[in-house]
Amino acid sequence: MKINQYLDATYLKTASQANLTEEENKQNVIDLIEEAILYDYKLIMIRAKYIPLAKEMLQEANKSILIGTVIGFHEGTYTTQEKLEEAQEAINLGADELDFVVNYQAFKRGEIDLVTNEITKGIALALDNNKVVKWIIEVAALSSKEIIVISRLIKEIVFTVFGEEKADKVFVKSSTGFFKTENNLPNGATFETMKLIAENAKPLKIKAAGGVRDYETAVKMVHLGVDRIGTSSSKEIVNKEQNSNSGY
Numbered sequence: 001m002k003i004n005q006y007l008d009a010t011y012l013k014t015a016s017q018a019n020l021t022e023e024e025n026k027q028n029v030i031d032l033i034e035e036a037i038l039y040d041y042k043l044i045m046i047r048a049k050y051i052p053l054a055k056e057m058l059q060e061a062n063k064s065i066l067i068g069t070v071i072g073f074h075e076g077t078y079t080t081q082e083k084l085e086e087a088q089e090a091i092n093l094g095a096d097e098l099d100f101v102v103n104y105q106a107f108k109r110g111e112i113d114l115v116t117n118e119i120t121k122g123i124a125l126a127l128d129n130n131k132v133v134k135w136i137i138e139v140a141a142l143s144s145k146e147i148i149v150i151s152r153l154i155k156e157i158v159f160t161v162f163g164e165e166k167a168d169k170v171f172v173k174s175s176t177g178f179f180k181t182e183n184n185l186p187n188g189a190t191f192e193t194m195k196l197i198a199e200n201a202k203p204l205k206i207k208a209a210g211g212v213r214d215y216e217t218a219v220k221m222v223h224l225g226v227d228r229i230g231t232s233s234s235k236e237i238v239n240k241e242q243n244s245n246s247g248y
Contacts, residue, residue, distance in 0.1 A: 003218055003241045006227070009036050009234040012070060012177075029053065034205040039238050043068050045230060048086070050091040061216035068097035068134075071122070072077040076138065078171070079117040087125055097132040098122070101176060104138045107150055115150075119157050120193045123170060127162060134171035134207055139193040140179045140186065147193060151200035158204060171228065172201040175210035183241060186211055193222060198225040215240035 011032045015025035029050045037058065043066040044152045054067050069090045078086070079188055087098050101121050106117045119135060120171040126133035137150050151172050158170050173190040174197065183185045188210015197206050208221045209230030214235045218229050231237065 001220065001222065001241075001244045003215065004234075004238050005042050005067050006218065006229050007041045007234045007237065008043040008045045008068060008209070008228055009039075009041045010209070010232050011179075012045065012047060013087065014047070026050070026053075033057045034149075035235055036065050036139055037063050039235065041065060041234055041238075042228065045069070045099065048090045048093055051090065051091040051095055054092050066096040067094065068099055068135075070099045070101065070176075072101040072103075073099075073233050074101060075105075076103050076136070076164065076174040076176075077105060078103075079123055081116070083118060084121060084125055088120065091125075091129050091131060095131065097134065098126050099134040099136055099140070099173060101136045102150070104141055104150070108141070108146065111245070112153070116153065116157060119154060120161055123158065123162060123166075127166060127169060129238065132169050132171070134173040134205075136173045136176055136209070137197075138176060138179055139174045139190075140181050140188065140196075140210075144196060145197045148200050149196050155201050155204050155240075163205070167203045168205060171205040172197050172209045172228070173209055177210035177230075177232075179210075188212070189214040189221070191224060194221060194224050194226055213237075 015022045018025055029046055033054050045068045048069040056063055072083045123133050135154050138184045146242045156170050177188050179187045189208035194208050205227040207228040208226045212218055212229050213233040218237050
């Protein structure tokens with residue numbers, strides 16, 4: 001199925017989060033870009049400050065791999081204006097895709113106008129600059145009902161404000177991968193949550209992120225209707241497909 005073309009190969013840790021020096025952390029990003037060039041992933045998902053480095057390396061390799069970055073990461077509690085400014089800076093650096101963390105805490109408090117406003121303005125900025133936009137809803141923080149409601153809300157905004165023809169430019173994305181759960185519960189995409197998103201967000205695109213670490217899970221996600229998979233295990237997933245005779 002060419003699973004590599006579903007993969008957003010991801011490295012989003014800061015140096016402090018990785019307990020590394022800045023130079024060591026930069027090397028991790030370089031390693032990811034080199035890996036993406038070798039395996040021809042769909043996209044590289046990195047922090048905005050590394051976008052120029054990625055663009056240079058991809059250009060030298062004559063590769064058209066997309067570059068994505070995160071906005072309002074990872075808590076999502078930035079103001080709408082802060083998110084828009086961060087997104088504009090990423091656009092100026094050359095990002096192809098913008099993964100916004102929706103203010104899911106405001107959503108859970110019932111502040112629907114605030115959430116509607118940030119989603120509308122974020123989509124407008126992305127589309128005005130011919131970029132793809134993804135909305136990370138942080139499924140581990142939401143109930144099943146809340147996942148349904150926010151997925152429908154994002155779809156409704158796209159349809160009513162921008163038109164159904166823009167559906168392929170907007171994703172609903174499961175997770176940051178950084179959310180802290182209790183009792184070792186999943187903090188990212190599960191089959192159950194992605195099924196809920198697919199049922200309520202389509203024909204928008206959907207992205208499974210957080211917890212997809214093996215080929216079998218990735219294939220099942222695609223069969224559920226997932227259009228993109230964010231993972232730090234891209235190499236393992238692609239190698240399994242290359243070595244597999246499973247018939248997928």
